[in-house]
Amino acid sequence: MKKKADKGLLIIILALFVLGLMILFSASGIISLENMGSPYYYFIHQLLYGGIVGLIAFLFCQKVDYRGWKKFSLLIFFACLALSVLVFVPGLGFKHGGAQRWLAVGPVTFQPSELLKLGFIIYLAAFLSKKQTFNTLIPFLVIIGLIGGLMAVQSDAGTLALIAIIGIIMYFVSGAKIYQIAVVLLVYLAGFFALVKFFPHRMARFTAFLNPGVDPQGISYQINQALIAIGSGGLFGVGLGNSYQRYNYLPEPMGDSIFAIWAEQLGFLGAIIVVVLFLLLAFKGLRVAKRCKDDFGSLLAIGITSWLVIQFFINIGGIMGLMPLTGIPLPFISYGGSALIVTMAGAGILLNISKHT
Secondary structure: OOOOOOOOHHHHHHHHHHHHHHHHHHHHHHHHHHHHHHHHHHHHHHHHHHHHHHHHHHHHHHHOOHHHHHHOHHHHHHHHHHHHHOOEEEOEEEEEEEEEEEEEEOEEEEEEHHHHHHHHHHHHHHHOOOOOOOHHHHHHHHHHHHHHHHHHHHHHHHHHHHHHHHHHHHHHHOOHHHHHHHHHHHHHHHHHHHHHHOOHHHHHHHHHOOOOOOOOOOOOHHHHHHHHHHHHHHOOOOOOOOOOOOOOOOOOOOOOOHHHHHHHHHHHHHHHHHHHHHHHHHHHHHHHHHHOOOHHHHHHHHHHHHHHHHHHHHHHHHOOOOOOOOOOOOOOOOOOHHHHHHHHHHHHHHHHHHHHO
């Protein structure tokens, strides 16, 4: 029976959306002034091309019955894979920071891997919710392998790790046997060693994680500057807009390092606000999944919730030195229109599922 959407979940999503724009505004002023001649350029760009479009995507997805996505799940998944392949086509794809991850169509740029996260979750939820009469292990590994190959070539280990974690969570919840989970973990482990062997720069990040002092002006520079920013914030912070690290000290101050800038400005209390909002999102999302009587809806809710919350903790874990840096953005907060649009679309689908619990 269709009910009203979960108001608590709606408030959490909108709070993260608004807070994300506020954090970006406070972190992007200096780099925006230096690069574009205006301290407001990146904020306005994010608001217009990420925020407004993201809100439209959110409103659309929370209105559309989530069960409709199941019919088109295979088409959505292959479309996302096709877009990820197009980044290698000359004239369409382009590099940034040494990684080939973006599409450019005129003045519009887009990162297909962001859409692939949501497309993968929709398809895997549809696939695992069917009453299977065959072993799902091989098809599951093929799906992960397709995505893994694309992400490895794009040098996007962060997205690959995130999708692998989401995948095994959904696979486990769907009723996979212990031996199947063990096989998947062994394949993951083999994939990790393959990445380290064929992409040695990944080992450099792992080395920086184990010993941040190994090369303070090289591979360890970002993590050291991030820890300085977080430590400088203390309990109450240096004040909103008063960050010192955003003055070209900390790399990617409005990207994957943005949480460190926020912790410097608002201190431990400001950081806790963000953490609590994501923990509440996890609680609400998992409750929606538990209350949904439809297997597809339950798996979809688990997948979307896992995606947003795990990506958050991977990001802040890396920037706080608790795990290797991955370069993946902070959901709702980091600069990037495509990431914000897809995040809001996923949140809209989750809110729609809450109407049918």
